[in-house]
Amino acid sequence: MNLLFLVFLFLLPILVLLRRRTKLSKRVPDPPGSFGIPIIGQSLGLLRAMRVNTAEKWVEARIRKYGPISKLSLFGKPTVFIYGQAANKLVFTSHDSIIANQQTxxxxxxxxxxxxxxxxxxxxxxxxxxxVSFLKPESLKRYVEKMDEEVKEHLEMHWEGKQQVKVLPLMKTLTFNMICSLLFGLERGEERDKLLVCFQNMIEGMWSVPVNLPFTRYNRSLSASARIHNTLKDLLRQKKIELDQNTASPRQNLITSLLGMLNEDGTQVLTEKEIIDNITLVMIAGHDTSSVLITFIIRLLAKDPSVYASVLQEHEEIAKNKLPGHYSLTWEDLSKMKYTWRVAMETLRMVPPVFGGFRKALTDIEYEGYLIPKGWQIFWVTAMTHMDNNIFPEPLKFDPARFENQASIPPYCFIPFGGGPRICPGYEFARIETLVTIHYLVTRFTWKLSADDGFSRDPMPAPTQGLPMQIWPRKLS
Incomplete structure (x- = not known):
């Protein structure tokens, strides 16, 4: 009986939405495709394809079968898949009365x-x-030195004196420590270590069928999320006391910044729940996307000697103008790392950390001759324009020169951070994290891959063995 009731609960929204049609729906057909198995739909097929790194092929197969728009069911909801430059523009620029933000x-x-x-x-x-008030470049300038310290401390603890390392787990540790230090003011210790374990459990079920049964990934993620939110509530209370006692500054970290934002009547701009939910979001974005990006840059540098040589030359030029011994990078140093960031952009083009995303149609939308019904989920995929030969010639070739003149790239075709008014506010934070980390890696170490069996997505891309590699210390030329 419980199972039947569960099936009914998941089918009810689909049945209701199928019945809701306006005058537009009478003359415009639904997209081709099917909803597949009740509740499950095509969710497991997509997740399976992501885990064996055939998700792009899975999407391409749909396009060959149905064309540029098709219907399916993902994660318990009726969904329309769209792709291409026009689709990206629709997703990122439509008015809030037409398309709303909505994730699974x-x-x-x-x-x-x-x-x-x-x-x-x-x-x-x-x-x-x-x-944005905290994550904009003008605000982040003051945190470069802190990021610099975190990277050097991380390398001393986990890289120096080692002969072999696994890159991805270490990069996840590094970016998590940066987030805890810069965004929350949570320094190294037992509390931070416990939070890392919870955080790793939480993100495992981000893309999963939302059936909350014991022993499922979704259930484990929800439990870990509750523990993290409780920890963040305690942090908020602590930071509030420190602000009231003038022992903390609103500019100290992200939490104090958000707590310190007040309306004219003295009330807080954000509620406690909004602060907690959005700090959780920033944790995930700053941890996963940056660690994945840095890992795949390191992988690329090991495979492409010419790109590696150009990156190394750029960073040696910066390092040789520093005083011998210990030094710290500055905002001005980061502005000189132009080639390195082009390498990062090309890495993001070929291996975007975010596979795709979801929106919700708030009204019936006519697109490509078909109806996107009100209430349905809209699914878009990042790589479909990144690997389009008409937009990026020879898309399988790694070529940082593509980004020497970004104005030449058609709008809404390069979207690793989204686009338009919905571009990721953490873009600059990710850039600083990446550039500081790559600087110290290439100037302090050389490396060689021990194994590289490709990568899978779950939902972020990850080398199947964590990218093990041999490392050697190096000296500046």
Whole structure:
């Protein structure tokens, strides 16, 4: 009986939405395709393809079968898949009255319903403005030195004196420590270590079928999410006391910055839940995307000697102008790492950390001669324009020169951080993390891959063995 009731609960929204049609739906057909198995739909097929790194082929097969738009069921909801430059523009620029932010039910429940990816209209603008005020370049300049310290301390603890390392787990540790230190003011210790374990459990179920049964990934992620939110509540209370006692500054970290934002009447700009949900979102974005990007840059440098030589030359030029011994990077140093960031952009083009995303149609939309019904989920995939030969000639070739003149790239075709008014507010934070880390890696070490059996997605791309490699210390030329 419980199983039948569960099936009914998941089928009910689909049945209701199928019945809701306006005058537009009478003259415009639904997209081709099918919803597949009740509740499950095509979710398991997509997740399976991601884990064996055939997700792009899975999507391409749909396109060959159905064309540029098709219907399916993902994570318990009726969905329309669209792709291409026009699709990306529709997703990233449509007015909030037409398309709303909405992630899968699993992401919504794990992060929290008041996170930026779920908000629209005035709420989205208010929360986004609060996050951008901390994450904009002018604000982040003062944190370069702190990032510099975190990277050097990490290398001393986990790289120096070693002959072999696994890159991805170490990069995840590094980016998590940066987030804890810079964004939360949570220094190294037992509390941070416990938070890391919870965090790793939480992100495992981000893309999962939202059936909350014992021993499922979704259930484990929800439990870990609850523990993290409780920890963040305690941190908020502690930071509030410190602000009230003037022992902390609103500029000290992201939590104090958000707590210190007040309306004219003295009330906080963001509620406690909004702060917690969006700090969770920033944790995930700053941890996963940056660690994946840095890992795949390191992988690329091991495979392409010419790119490696150019990156090394750029960083040696910066290092040789520093005083011997210990030194720290500055904001001005980062501005000189132009070639390195082009390498990062090309890495993001070929291996975007975010496979795709979801939106929700708030009204019936006519697109490509078909109807996207009100209430349905809209699914878009990042790599479909990144690997389009008409946009990026020879897309399988790694070529950082593509980004020497970014104005030549058609809008809404390079979207690792989204686009338009919905571009990721943490873009600059990721750039600084990446450049500082790569600088110290290439100037202090040389490396060779021990094994490279490709990568899978779960949902972020990850080398199948964590990218093991041999390392040697090096001296500046």
């Amino acid at each position: 039910q699993s992401i919504k429940m794990i992060i929290g319903e008041r996170n930026l990816l779920e908000l629209s209209g005035d709420d989205h603008k208010r929360v986004r403005a609060a996050l």
